Amino acid sequence: MKIGFIGAGKMAEAVLSAAIEAGVCAPWDITACDIDAARRKFAEKEYGVIVTDDAAQTARTCKVLLLAVKPQDADALLREARPALTERHLLISIAAGKTLAALKKAAGGKPRLVRVMPNLALLAQEGMSVYCAAKNAKAADKHLVARLFGSAGAVLELPERHFDAVTALSGSGPAFVAYFMRALIEGARALKLPADAAALLAGQTLIGTGIYLQNTGRDTAEFIKAVASPKGTTAAGLAVLDRSDLREVVGRTLAAAAARSAELKRA
Numbered sequence: 141m142k143i144g145f146i147g148a149g150k151m152a153e154a155v156l157s158a159a160i161e162a163g164v165c166a167p168w169d170i171t172a173c174d175i176d177a178a179r180r181k182f183a184e185k186e187y188g189v190i191v192t193d194d195a196a197q198t199a200r201t202c203k204v205l206l207l208a209v210k211p212q213d214a215d216a217l218l219r220e221a222r223p224a225l226t227e228r229h230l231l232i233s234i235a236a237g238k239t240l241a242a243l244k245k246a247a248g249g250k251p252r253l254v255r256v257m258p259n260l261a262l263l264a265q266e267g268m269s270v271y272c273a274a275k276n277a278k279a280a281d282k283h284l285v286a287r288l289f290g291s292a293g294a295v296l297e298l299p300e301r302h303f304d305a306v307t308a309l310s311g312s313g314p315a316f317v318a319y320f321m322r323a324l325i326e327g328a329r330a331l332k333l334p335a336d337a338a339a340l341l342a343g344q345t346l347i348g349t350g351i352y353l354q355n356t357g358r359d360t361a362e363f364i365k366a367v368a369s370p371k372g373t374t375a376a377g378l379a380v381l382d383r384s385d386l387r388e389v390v391g392r393t394l395a396a397a398a399a400r401s402a403e404l405k406r407a
């Protein structure tokens with residue numbers, strides 16, 4: 141199976157490197173198409189993949205295409221590749237805000253379509269990728285998407301109507317989590333903890349708590365209660381959080397991101 145990555149930026153690199161590492165595809169079956177000569181040189185040297193700057197040629201040689209350019213470049217690129225696209229093509233797009241309907245319009249009705257919303261944690265092979273498939277996609281197409289993105293994290297299929305919420309939570313989420321991490325570091329610095337130590341302790345605490353809750357499926361409210369012994373240190377901190385409007389602020393943060401996602405779709 142030959143896979144063409146159209147756009148070989150950081151998201152494409154995260155997927156292709158993890159897919160090679162996991163044995164989902166071999167380097168010689170991958171074509172990385174990018175207009176940036178430096179990116180092509182890097183992909184060829186680092187991963188041993190075939191490189192080109194010709195999207196139509198990529199579509200002629202690869203029946204699976206992963207569209208990984210910025211959303212504003214997607215339409216022009218699909219127009220360029222369109223004459224080469226057939227019913228035998230599977231087009232997987234990670235372009236934020238590009239709906240299945242918009243992809244169909246730009247790519248023509250022929251290729252089978254799957255839309256994916258990954259996140260930046262793909263770079264640490266701990267990504268969260270959510271996908272939805274057009275009616276013309278086959279079970280094998282979904283399976284391939286799950287294997288490709290699953291080599292760099294978790295994968296979930298959801299109906300496209302949830303994609304604004306998905307974009308807000310897992311797509312933009314790494315920035316929100318980093319914001320909280322920054323607040324933890326600043327708080328620890330105010331307590332005179334050295335900067336390096338504060339960053340390590342904050343990051344490892346977020347990672348460890350996330351992994352534990354994910355692996356056990358434990359209810360977060362119950363977990364918070366279990367960590368906080370009566371009149372202890374955690375309870376003292378939680379009393380401040382409980383009096384704050386943090387949960388409401390987080391809710392508004394996600395709502396704003398989802399609303400922007402809906403807006404971009406219409407642009």
Ligand SMILES: NC(=O)c1ccc[n+]([C@@H]2O[C@H](COP(=O)([O-])OP(=O)(O)OC[C@H]3O[C@@H](n4cnc5c(N)ncnc54)[C@H](OP(=O)(O)O)[C@@H]3O)[C@@H](O)[C@H]2O)c1
Nearest residue numbers: 147148149150151174175176208209210211235236258260
């Ligand atoms: N980053 C995230 O957290 C995230 C999350 C979810 C989804 N996404 C989506 O993932 C996609 C890729 O994002 P990214 O962060 O990997 O972007 P990126 O690093 O900028 O990669 C895109 C690459 O495509 C190249 N390109 C542009 N036009 C091209 C063309 N006509 N033919 C071939 N290559 C072309 C770009 O070259 P130039 O730099 O020279 O333009 C760049 O090397 C975007 O659509 C984004 O919405 C990103």
